[in-house]
Amino acid sequence: MRQVSFRDVGLKYTLSPYEEPVLHVKPGESLKIEVEDASSGQIRARGDRRDRSQIPFGNPVVGPIYIEDAEVGDSISVAVEEITPTIGQGATYFSEFNEGYLSSPPIFRLMKMRLPREPKICKIEDGKVHFSEEITIPYQPMVGTIGVAPHPEAESISSGVLPGRHGGNMDLPDIRPRSTVFLPVFHRGALLYLGDVHAAQGDGEISGTAIEMPAEVKVKVDLLKGEETVWPRIETEREVMFVATTSAGRSLEDAIRIAFLELVMWLEERYGLERFDGLMLCSQVGKIKIGNLWTAAAGIEKKYLEMLR
Amino acid sequence: MRQVSFRDVGLKYTLSPYEEPVLHVKPGESLKIEVEDASSGQIRARGDRRDRSQIPFGNPVVGPIYIEDAEVGDSISVAVEEITPTIGQGATYFSEFNEGYLSSPPIFRLMKMRLPREPKICKIEDGKVHFSEEITIPYQPMVGTIGVAPHPEAESISSGVLPGRHGGNMDLPDIRPRSTVFLPVFHRGALLYLGDVHAAQGDGEISGTAIEMPAEVKVKVDLLKGEETVWPRIETEREVMFVATTSAGRSLEDAIRIAFLELVMWLEERYGLERFDGLMLCSQVGKIKIGNLWTAAAGIEKKYLEMLR
Amino acid sequence: MRQVSFRDVGLKYTLSPYEEPVLHVKPGESLKIEVEDASSGQIRARGDRRDRSQIPFGNPVVGPIYIEDAEVGDSISVAVEEITPTIGQGATYFSEFNEGYLSSPPIFRLMKMRLPREPKICKIEDGKVHFSEEITIPYQPMVGTIGVAPHPEAESISSGVLPGRHGGNMDLPDIRPRSTVFLPVFHRGALLYLGDVHAAQGDGEISGTAIEMPAEVKVKVDLLKGEETVWPRIETEREVMFVATTSAGRSLEDAIRIAFLELVMWLEERYGLERFDGLMLCSQVGKIKIGNLWTAAAGIEKKYLEMLR
Amino acid sequence: MRQVSFRDVGLKYTLSPYEEPVLHVKPGESLKIEVEDASSGQIRARGDRRDRSQIPFGNPVVGPIYIEDAEVGDSISVAVEEITPTIGQGATYFSEFNEGYLSSPPIFRLMKMRLPREPKICKIEDGKVHFSEEITIPYQPMVGTIGVAPHPEAESISSGVLPGRHGGNMDLPDIRPRSTVFLPVFHRGALLYLGDVHAAQGDGEISGTAIEMPAEVKVKVDLLKGEETVWPRIETEREVMFVATTSAGRSLEDAIRIAFLELVMWLEERYGLERFDGLMLCSQVGKIKIGNLWTAAAGIEKKYLEMLR
Secondary structure (H helix, E strand, C coil): CEEEEHHHHCCECEECCCCCCCEEECCCCEEEEEECCCCCCCCCCCCCCCCCCCCCCCCCEEEEEEECCCCCCCEEEEEEEEEEECCCEEEECCCHHHHHHHCCCCHHHHCCCCCCCCCEEEEEECCEEECCCCCEEECCCEEEEEEECCCCCCCEEECCCCCECCEEECCCCCCCCCCEEEEECCCCCCCEEEEEEECCCCCECCCCCCCECCEEEEEEEEEECCCCCCCCEEECCCEEEEEEECCCCCCHHHHHHHHHHHHHHHHHHHHCCCHHHHHHHHHHHCEEEECECCEEEEEEEHHHHHHHC | CEEEEHHHHCCECEECCCCCCCEEECCCCEEEEEECCCCCCCCCCCCCCCCCCCCCCCCCEEEEEEECCCCCCCEEEEEEEEEEECCCEEEECCCHHHHHHHCCCCHHHHCCCCCCCCCEEEEEECCEEECCCCCEEECCCEEEEEEECCCCCCCEEECCCCCECCEEECCCCCCCCCCEEEEECCCCCCCEEEEEEECCCCCECCCCCCCECCEEEEEEEEEECCCCCCCCEEECCCEEEEEEECCCCCCHHHHHHHHHHHHHHHHHHHHCCCHHHHHHHHHHHCEEEECECCEEEEEEEHHHHHHHC | CEEEEHHHHCCECEECCCCCCCEEECCCCEEEEEECCCCCCCCCCCCCCCCCCCCCCCCCEEEEEEECCCCCCCEEEEEEEEEEECCCEEEECCCHHHHHHHCCCCHHHHCCCCCCCCCEEEEEECCEEECCCCCEEECCCEEEEEEECCCCCCCEEECCCCCECCEEECCCCCCCCCCEEEEECCCCCCCEEEEEEECCCCCECCCCCCCECCEEEEEEEEEECCCCCCCCEEECCCEEEEEEECCCCCCHHHHHHHHHHHHHHHHHHHHCCCHHHHHHHHHHHCEEEECECCEEEEEEEHHHHHHHC | CEEEEHHHHCCECEECCCCCCCEEECCCCEEEEEECCCCCCCCCCCCCCCCCCCCCCCCCEEEEEEECCCCCCCEEEEEEEEEEECCCEEEECCCHHHHHHHCCCCHHHHCCCCCCCCCEEEEEECCEEECCCCCEEECCCEEEEEEECCCCCCCEEECCCCCECCEEECCCCCCCCCCEEEEECCCCCCCEEEEEEECCCCCECCCCCCCECCEEEEEEEEEECCCCCCCCEEECCCEEEEEEECCCCCCHHHHHHHHHHHHHHHHHHHHCCCHHHHHHHHHHHCEEEECECCEEEEEEEHHHHHHHC
């Protein structure tokens, strides 16, 4: 199995069509990607701080990975197979960014105050994350940032903010082993990026950081020739869901509405469920997942798809 | 066990301090409340339509129920024990209101178009809701609207919109049998209202209506003397969560932030978990539930409370 | 001319259908209303503080004023003719409420900090407001809160938050002498309330308080029989504008969209300008005014109405 | 005076650090920039339609223009001196994009309906824009899109959506002759882009298009060495204002709060007005301008700055 590591190809801070591919893979191929954590490795021990003079950005990714035969208008799928911590620990911490996360207006700056800066270093072992002496959390790893180079010929979007139709920093706990993410192709080769792995993360990632860890991620990449994707779709073992984001000035309510309406129109197209019946169905059995506060997913259990066949 | 039915005491369309109590109960007492459905019983069969010339409002409730000894600054709890459908069916449908739900701006009116008006009548039997010939949904009943008369001396808030600190039309699926809702007391006697029962409902209630059904709800009411509540709290078998709403012009993101910060400060007060540690913990294990699009709840599993004792 | 003063009829903190009218007036009649300031008179001198143990609410209003012959489905107009300060001064200050205004999530409470509490007492004389030794502001008085008892039979809404279709706490600087406000009638007699007068206020009222002053307001009330109003309309000497609010969980963007779409449909109905032409016109000459952050108005100059006759 | 025209250097659809400069200018230099309209010239006559198969993007810009000596951490200023229409007409129209502008959720797609597609072609002469036979609008030209290559080393942002700290598609009518825009420098040479000129535009640009025209824009560019800019600032003849945007999932309320807090902290730094006094002042005399619905500016009249000297 082919492997690519940030140690060899470096860290990127945007999802961009302007970078040289770090690897070419064939549809159907599995590969291992070794990624650094969201602090770019700056926070490994108590006393460590994010040093923005060295690394101004967060959330590094590895990529772009070129998927052969992928062309504009196709879709790719990325099945997450395994996530393995590489140093047996993760960290969670507050930085300036987290202050902006709790409050969009610069209240912290106005009031000349700060959140505490001491990180929590959390050992990961035996399927558990040691959050503190008292508190142990199940190890439920997930991929925070996954996406393709956005928009034909044009945009290069930060890996740290602004998820969008291209995926990006969605921080959805459902992107975990045994889930598959479907993404649009905006550029030849799709140009996949991945990073920002979490040992555990709650809905909303409300402090702005999860248990951020360096990790090795095993994925299987595939190509859906001629299949167009408007917004990312996730299939877990039990559910199918569509993602929409608040970037471009949408409210989270509107992101939820978008995700459900995409689902509803997909149910009509794929399963012949008339769109208003689908809307009524989603109102009874729909599930909403909130990633970070910029990202919503709306889905239903696959058992309802079975009923429609 | 005492009982109160809308058949005897009528339907109310606001949560109000201006109404005479329909029942007085003692702390610790269980009672049965029979409620009409959200259409005020206008939609029982195919061909039925909401007739707003007869009943301009939606979401009728039964109340107010006076809880003895409840005084301003106390809290009450309402444990939902059983929910039983009274006519063996529910209905879901689109009305003008639902159009406004999909789109706040009056796009439907601008474009002179409407959602289809034919309701779906769904039989409920053997623990199942018959949504259509192909689709069957588990019967998972819940209380859509529960709250107290808002704000001291003053406000009377519609039962159909505008959930708030007083509770109201939250449409949270977690308000179901074996859950307890904690509410602030703004008026002597608390003045509890309840209605809008659903046989099933998805997160977000995206079409604007669930499987709306008339039902009998068995609850046990209790009083928490001297305990102040800022926003409603829900305890399910496994989780504890705080509710916040977007009324008063808050974004859903801000409602989620509010709910988590209430939880964090409550964890500090009750369990001695320092607030920034609590915020970090919620970022790893927090759960977000979206009721209707005006209501968010943020919580954690109770097992983490056990670790803190 | 008839007069009504808060000294005689007291202060109200909701717009409510449950109160006895304090005055009956005929359509076409002018009257003087003496109102207290938004602090209920608690802040008159340096060192004064809002004491919420005495008066928990803000923004008192005088009313309800019963307009004869006004019936559900009519509209009323209130022309503001004169605003006169009654004690020659106003005040601006921060209270807990203002902290919530800068940040919906309870960041101030989380961080255990406060905005400074010392009020600024501002003399008003010779058409000027003395903000500080260096800074003088033109005296441009306006009515912050004006509205009717909301929704038929039902709601009673705080005068301090939650503007809506009934008007209420809109804080729009355009509600000033020589402007007329048009409001829907939801109850027999319309039940008008007014208060919260400002000697000056900027767009957005960003600190949460304007130059709050007790004042005498001369208005002329009229009745538009059979004319239905969906959202309040304001006519100034030069402009006509529609108001929409973010209460009920709408975003400010959606409030702006609503206000423009109401304007567009009104232009079609009144002036025969086809709605999509009207939408295109508003995109070129539309004006947006932001009252407090919950309220937007969208309008155009009346000269364009002249072109359409 | 040096000139650059889209006829020679082509159209760009992103603000990007990856493009070769089309011109190098010295600080203090004036230049003329000839730009195409927002439809890339596709809409010139009745019957014309946007053809997205040819040009998928909107809002082309000319650039990047390299400002000599500009380095990361500096600011640049761009004074708009003259705007001249090049073909004596402009156009306004609805496209798919405009449907998304009225409603973020895909209601138009769900309901299988469209806005009318016929453009309005508007002659510009004698200081007037001929909107229709009846309606004439003053010629008040402005620059819709102006900005620099965003974020160090990294992002390339669409010129058609997503204004941000780098400027971009702000559509603020105050960016007009005799106004100066101050922008941060994120890359050596600043890399200025400009386009999307309007013969007239209302607040909010509510239909999604203004009177879009090809034009020649005369600007004077200058460099503010060592002066850092967080969000763009605009100085008109009478006002100074800060811009903030809703991209990255902020609400418009939060954009307004950000713009005012930036202003307040700038007033403290530059004029010694203590920040909370500044906040109180803005609450009395602040002005809010809404560009497109993603962009807010908050400012005050310069006469208040005079009082502070």
